[in-house]
Structure formats: structure tokens, C-alpha cells
Amino acid sequence: MDERINDHSIRNFVLKPTNLKILKTLLKDKTTQKNIVWTTNEYSPYGSDYVAGKEITPSSVSNLPQLLFDQLIQPRLLKPEKFKLQRTREMAEVFTPSWVCNLQNNIVDNDWFGRKNVFNQMSGKTWKTVSDPISFPSDPHKSWKKYVDSRRLEITCGEAPYLTSRYDVVTGKSIAIRERIGTLDRKLRVVNENTENELDWFQWAKRAYQSTYGYEYQGDSLLIARINLLLTFAEDLKFRWHRKATVQEMGEIANIISWNIWQMDGRDDTVPYGKAKPDFYQISFDELFSNTVNAELTVKLPCRIMNWRAQRSAELSLIKEMNMPFADKTDCKGRKANMKFDVIIGNPPYQEETESDSTRKPPIYNFFMEQAYKIGNVVELITPARFLFNAGYTPKAWNEKMLNDPHFKVMYYEPDCTKVFPNTDIKGGIVISYRDTRKDFGAIGTFMKYPELNKILYKIKANSEGFLDGIIAVPLSYHLSDLMKNEHPDMLNRLRTSAFTNLADIFFEAIPKDGKKYIGMVGLLNGKRIIRYVRKDYIEDTSGTLNKWTLLMPEASGKGEFGEILGSSMLCKPGIGFTQTFIGIGKFDNEEEAKNVGKYVKTKFVRSMVGTLKVTQHNHKATWKNVPLQDFTNKSDIDWTKSISDIDQQLYKKYGFDEKEINFIETKVKGME
Incomplete structure (x- = not known):
């Protein structure tokens, strides 16, 4: 397999006069009884015969x-x-x-x-x-x-x-x-x-x-x-x-x-x-x-x-x-x-190409998968793997349907898509999936990047009463109030990261001395975390975190690689809210509990569980649903005064990890302090 393809073979076939009748047949569209068409305008500069809707003819x-x-x-x-x-x-x-x-x-x-x-x-x-x-x-x-x-x-x-x-x-x-x-x-x-x-x-x-x-x-x-x-x-x-x-x-x-x-x-x-x-x-x-x-x-x-x-x-x-x-x-x-x-x-094609400059291209591979399932006994396709982690922009209901389909299984998974398609960036990796309508493989349920994680997650779920996603406030927890919209109808209808720039008339560097009650909001300005102040009656808190201690984490962090280091956290004290740049973990009555959560999220134990579902840069609430909830008070079975590495060892012991499982996490997950 060392020689290059003979680039003249196709040209020679087309140009050979004795092949004209055969070429006419190969250009035939049996449905229309006419010829196939170009379907692209990339050749249109060469003449009217080469526009998208034109038939391809021998001439x-x-x-x-x-x-x-x-x-x-x-x-x-x-x-x-x-x-x-x-x-x-x-x-x-x-x-x-x-x-x-x-x-x-x-x-x-x-x-x-x-x-x-x-x-x-x-x-x-x-x-x-x-x-x-x-x-x-x-x-x-x-x-x-x-x-x-x-x-x-x-x-x-x-x-x-x-x-x-x-x-x-x-x-x-x-x-x-x-x-x-x-x-x-x-x-x-x-x-x-x-x-x-x-x-x-x-x-x-x-x-x-x-x-x-x-x-x-x-x-x-x-x-x-x-x-x-x-x-x-x-x-x-x-x-x-x-x-x-x-x-x-x-x-x-x-x-x-x-x-x-x-x-x-x-x-x-x-x-x-x-x-x-x-x-x-x-x-x-x-x-x-x-x-x-x-x-x-x-x-x-x-x-x-x-x-x-x-x-x-x-x-x-x-x-x-x-x-x-x-x-x-x-x-x-x-x-x-x-x-x-x-x-x-x-x-199949992976995403819909649109005229928009947006980097968010709607996925279409799920549509081609569904259509194939309607006409084939066995269907085997290579596609982006994000849906296996219920991530990306494929419909959540469809993701869950696939994960619970007993006829569906994964034959090959590669988290680094460049190993399959060089110079192509596909977040979440690549999967070869296999579906056979005549066989029951058992539902995947939760897909794991590594087989070792199946047993680890089983032990965690068997010994947990709750999970961290249950105490996470989503990025859109804070909204502009109806009062603000009525008084400033020309302004945006929801709180964005760009609010500090676009709504500078209501977000201030210091609290104005106008007799109104103000709260702080954490957001980004030119890539830096800052606090701006806004009238309290201009903001609606749907999360209940405003008057509590909360740990803020960036909503976007890393690339979605297993064991990667997460973006730095930030303690948010009572009276401070946050823009959609962040998620908020917990609503605590004291600073100590929020600090303990900050230690917890840095452990290899936690980040291994986040890694079971986080396959893109997005660090949304759902990626934390395999992380078990802990008691973050001083009455906890975990001694939060210890170092992060020591807390990891306590967690391994609590959930009964064996030496092989501990070694897997210790070698696959990067350390954070």
C-alpha cells in the first residue's frame, strides 16, 4: 500500500471515447430519468453549466x-x-x-x-x-x-x-x-x-x-x-x-x-x-x-x-x-x-452548516442515525461521542433514549478525535456505535470512558444518599427584575456577562449614595473577575444563594479531557450574586462549609466523577451528578482540615475503593492544590 493512487485513472475513463455510453449511464439519475446534478456552486465561476442545480453531462x-x-x-x-x-x-x-x-x-x-x-x-x-x-x-x-x-x-x-x-x-x-x-x-x-x-x-x-x-x-x-x-x-x-x-x-x-x-x-x-x-x-x-x-x-x-x-x-x-x-x-x-x-x-455529516458566524452549529448526525435505524437491521456509524455523556446540543431526550436502548452498544471510543481525524477538533471524542434490532445487549445507562470507572461509580452510587448537582445553582439564577425592565425598557432582558459593559448605567464600581439598597454581582470584564454593584430591586434571585455563602466555579473550564484541572473557584459571601459566567455550589450559613466545598472540588476523587460526564469545556450542573454529596460541617466523617491529597485517601476508604481503583484515579487525574 505504498504507491500513490493513479490520478489519471478517473480522467482516462471519462475521456476515453469508447466509454461515452457507459459514462452516460453513470451520470443517470434513475428517479428523475435525467442526470445527477452538481449540488454545489464552488465550480460556478467556470460557467453556467457548473452551477449547483445543473445536470452533469458527458460534455x-x-x-x-x-x-x-x-x-x-x-x-x-x-x-x-x-x-x-x-x-x-x-x-x-x-x-x-x-x-x-x-x-x-x-x-x-x-x-x-x-x-x-x-x-x-x-x-x-x-x-x-x-x-x-x-x-x-x-x-x-x-x-x-x-x-x-x-x-x-x-x-x-x-x-x-x-x-x-x-x-x-x-x-x-x-x-x-x-x-x-x-x-x-x-x-x-x-x-x-x-x-x-x-x-x-x-x-x-x-x-x-x-x-x-x-x-x-x-x-x-x-x-x-x-x-x-x-x-x-x-x-x-x-x-x-x-x-x-x-x-x-x-x-x-x-x-x-x-x-x-x-x-x-x-x-x-x-x-x-x-x-x-x-x-x-x-x-x-x-x-x-x-x-x-x-x-x-x-x-x-x-x-x-x-x-x-x-x-x-x-x-x-x-x-x-x-x-x-x-x-x-x-x-x-x-x-x-x-x-x-x-x-x-x-x-454521516456531523453538523448543520449555517450562514451564521456562530460557533454553535446544530448537530445533525443524530438525525442520520435515526433515519438509518428505520431501514436497517444492523446500523454501524462513526459519529461524535458527546451524546453518550448527555452533553452537547443533541436533544437530551434523544441522548437518554440511546443510552437506554437495549439494542445499542459502543464498539469503539476515542476521546482524542485527532487520532482518528487529524486536524479536526471534535469535543467529547469519537464513537463507533452498533445497533442490531434483533439482539438485546442491555442498556448502556451511563457510558464510561474507561471500564475501571464502571465499578467505581457503582460503589459510589451504592453508598450515597445525594449528589452535588442537587445543590448547584445554574448560571441563569439571577435575572433582571420587571421593575428594572419597566424603568429601562431599552436594556437587555436578562443578565449576561457583558452586562457590566452594556448596562454600565445600572452597574457601578462603587455603591452610589442615593439611599437605595445595593447588592454586588461577580462577573467578567476583559477576562478578569470583578464585582459591580446594582440596585437590589433590579435583580431577581431564583436560586436562594444571595444571602448565603456559595462557592463559584466557572461555567466553562478546560477542554473536557478526563482528569483535567478545573478552573479556579471563588468564595461568594452573602449579599453577592453572580452572572451566567459561573455556577454556584451550595448555599451555606457559614464560610467554613463553603471553604470545605472548595477543597472537595479540587480532589482527584471529585474530578474523576466530573470526568465521567464532562466531555466539553462546559461545566454545567449535569456534569456533577455523579459526584456524591458530603457533609461539609465539622461533624462530617471527612476531616476537612487535612490536605487535599489526604482528603482523597479518606474518600477512597469511605467508598471502598481497592488498590487498583485508587491507582487508576491517582494516575489518570491531575493534582490540584
Whole structure:
């Protein structure tokens, strides 16, 4: 796997005159009966034929100057850097290294075969191919033919690295046929080893293609994926039978590919910019006289996929309705659409790209996961891992549903995403999740980064009556009162960190001598903690902390790495509130208890439990729910007068930690004094 991919292979295929008919087939959209479209404006400076909604035609790709061709119809790794960056920014593309594709495909096959290392054995990010012919289980439902026929779909497939691995889409290294790891590569290997003549080989090779699916939004990536699958056929045929594929053979395979590797907006299962030919789709009377500007142009055309065993196509959306099997649905002509995917695999988009400059991009990978669960028996996807800790911006209800789904489990977790996707920052790490509707793995409940934490948390929960999150005041505990809003209607409607600047007319450096009652508010100004004074009747305290001693902690601290040092705390005395920069722990009658909490949060014991849920910079209330509540008075079973390291030892003893568990915390968690 040392040679670079031959960057002329795709160009040579497109430019070869004898391939024109095949190219026309590969550009076909079977749903619209027209051609696939560009779906991006990044090439629009080169002419009106290259705008997003324009069809890709043989002439629009074959008549290009060589330099321009290399910029458009090339694997992403060979494109100019400006196009790579633009695609990553606008389309949320994160390309998957071959070793990750291999890992995921191996996980699926481990389950299918009931054993590991069927096709290859991984060692880190490399692998060694099994040289012996693939042996199959004695179960008749696990024969080589059943394996070839298993329907497998790669979602948002890009250049289809999970299906065929002619090259590594990240490094550019070409991969020899015997070393390839894609779903289709594996099926073709099985066909190679189990057929004895060219006729049988071709029939089963076709079946391998008929049971291999993928969809993609980007037109150029889709075309490359289709060409990759077709060239894989030609290369495998030459490898097995030492001859070139005929035009007829290539045409048959190209037709299957144009059905099975289709263009789709995965958010609604429709054709991008899709509108059928008049004889294929008619606008309804209601649509024609709707309130839209142009009813015809707003038609969203559902994508159709082919069931090769039944020799008919049906709308993909049918199998998603009401989350029921495809076999229970009928198509537009009342025929049953008997099909469901055996395996769905891939690397979906992670976040919605918006026009806003905000760093908060709404996640969408959870949507793609849900859609995949509706149409696949087995679904294995690589995504951000924040939801496993009930963190991030995925819906909390969805996070909890996944953590309590008995059909769902984690196969691989990496807290440092750069080890998987270099130069990519994904807070909370990366997870390969696996869901099988036919198996009960038991609910995850609480996901742990390290197995050692499961037993530790069990001991803590078994010996605790309450947890620290129960005494934490959230950042928005203090609000501007209705009186303040009535007297100053032009000002902000809630208390923010920027209030010290934006509301300087009511926040003062010193208490004014105007006869009014004032309170202090802790906040940030130019990155420094300061106190400003505001009229007491201008502020509403919803936490009950204003007249108590409270320990303030920054709401944002660190990166979410396990065992990291938390931001410095601050004692907040009675008469002082805080802005949303902080959370407040406790409401105590005396300073000593607040100081003891300050010691407690610095212990390795506490920060190990915070680390079970804190996977981003945010230090919100929910990240503290695994930290047991203590008695912070002088009557406590913990001697708070001791050093922090000594308090740790007391806590280990209190919860019955063994030597191995103590050593884990001591080595994984950084010290604080």
C-alpha cells in the first residue's frame, strides 16, 4: 500500500471515447430519468453549466481543459486546497481513513461470521490480509451466497470508501486488490474463491453489485464513487480471469451502479433540485393552485431504489413511514415493497452548516442515525461521542433514549478525535456505535470512558444518599427584575456577562449614595473577575444563594479531557450574586462549609466523577451528578482540615475503593492544590 493512487485513472475513463455510453449511464439519475446534478456552486465561476442545480453531462466533464478537469472530477485529496477547505466548511465533509472503514467493516463481519479476523487482522492502523480462502459457518443461512446477497448500504458515501477501497481517501495511497477492505471488495473476493468459470463469476459479481448500495448529495463525489465501483469490477475481473472487461459487461454493471449508488438529500430522502420529466411525475391539482410562487419548482421528488430480487423499484421513504419494515409497505401502485437493508454503515455529516458566524452549529448526525435505524437491521456509524455523556446540543431526550436502548452498544471510543481525524477538533471524542434490532445487549445507562470507572461509580452510587448537582445553582439564577425592565425598557432582558459593559448605567464600581439598597454581582470584564454593584430591586434571585455563602466555579473550564484541572473557584459571601459566567455550589450559613466545598472540588476523587460526564469545556450542573454529596460541617466523617491529597485517601476508604481503583484515579487525574 505504498504507491500513490493513479490520478489519471478517473480522467482516462471519462475521456476515453469508447466509454461515452457507459459514462452516460453513470451520470443517470434513475428517479428523475435525467442526470445527477452538481449540488454545489464552488465550480460556478467556470460557467453556467457548473452551477449547483445543473445536470452533469458527458460534455460538461469531458470537454474541460486538463487543469480544470483535475480541479473538478478528482478524488478530494487531489483537488486544490481551496476546494477541499470550502467543501469541508460548507458541506461538513469529514473523510474517513481506510483503517477506520476496515475497522467498521470488520466489526460487522465479526458478528456475521461469529468470529474475528475473517478477512484481515488489524494492528493499529494497518492490517494483514488473511491469505487462506474465507471459510463460512455451517449454518445454511450463513453460506457464501448469503454473504454476497446481504444488502449493505453506505450512507452519505462520498467517494464510497466503505464499499470499495481502491485508494485511501485521506492519504492517497493505492491499495492492492488482495489488500482491499470495502464491503464490495470482500464480496468480490468471496465470489473469486467460490466460482469456477467466468459465467458463474459474472452472475455472482452482478449479485454482489446488486446488494451493495450507497447515497451521496454531492454530484462530483457521487460520480467518482460510481466510477470507483465500476473500475473495481474491471480490476477484479482482470485479477481473476486475466482479461479486460467487455463493453457489454461494463454496461451491465454501470446500470446497476446508477441505481444503487444514487444521489439524495439524506435530510428528506429526495433528489437534490429534483423534478421529474413530465411523463414521470405530474403535479397534483392542489399543488398547482397552492400559494407557492412556482408549484412545479418546489416539488420534492422522493428517491426510488431498486429491489433487484423483486425486479422493481420503490420510494425509500416508504420503509421509514411509521418506523415499520419495508415488507409492510406498498408503493404508489399498491404493490408491496419487500426490502430492508441487512447492514447500514458509514460516517454521516456531523453538523448543520449555517450562514451564521456562530460557533454553535446544530448537530445533525443524530438525525442520520435515526433515519438509518428505520431501514436497517444492523446500523454501524462513526459519529461524535458527546451524546453518550448527555452533553452537547443533541436533544437530551434523544441522548437518554440511546443510552437506554437495549439494542445499542459502543464498539469503539476515542476521546482524542485527532487520532482518528487529524486536524479536526471534535469535543467529547469519537464513537463507533452498533445497533442490531434483533439482539438485546442491555442498556448502556451511563457510558464510561474507561471500564475501571464502571465499578467505581457503582460503589459510589451504592453508598450515597445525594449528589452535588442537587445543590448547584445554574448560571441563569439571577435575572433582571420587571421593575428594572419597566424603568429601562431599552436594556437587555436578562443578565449576561457583558452586562457590566452594556448596562454600565445600572452597574457601578462603587455603591452610589442615593439611599437605595445595593447588592454586588461577580462577573467578567476583559477576562478578569470583578464585582459591580446594582440596585437590589433590579435583580431577581431564583436560586436562594444571595444571602448565603456559595462557592463559584466557572461555567466553562478546560477542554473536557478526563482528569483535567478545573478552573479556579471563588468564595461568594452573602449579599453577592453572580452572572451566567459561573455556577454556584451550595448555599451555606457559614464560610467554613463553603471553604470545605472548595477543597472537595479540587480532589482527584471529585474530578474523576466530573470526568465521567464532562466531555466539553462546559461545566454545567449535569456534569456533577455523579459526584456524591458530603457533609461539609465539622461533624462530617471527612476531616476537612487535612490536605487535599489526604482528603482523597479518606474518600477512597469511605467508598471502598481497592488498590487498583485508587491507582487508576491517582494516575489518570491531575493534582490540584
